[in-house]
Amino acid sequence: MSRGVADRWEHQTIDYVPFRPATVVKYMLRADRVHRWAPLAPALFHLALVHVYNRTPVERATAQIVRRM
Structure with a gap:
């Protein structure tokens, strides 16, 4: 952790979904x-x-979520 890239493009957190x-x-x-x-x-x-x-299920779920936005 003490080493790393200077521009800080490394992940700060990991989200599990x-x-x-x-x-x-x-x-x-x-x-x-x-x-x-x-x-x-x-x-x-x-x-x-x-x-x-x-x-089909992926596009249906995406469409429903986008419609609710």
Whole structure:
């Protein structure tokens, strides 16, 4: 921990979120997080969810959450 990069881009915390479509999408779209993702991170999370749960349930959960915002 005493060593590290000078620009402080290392993770300060680790958040554990259950790997379910609605939970992951809600976490990614939280007001304090929505603009802090690396450019490729949302796409990778989406593809991982689609791989596990298939496309339709993931897109349905995403659409419901976005509609409620």
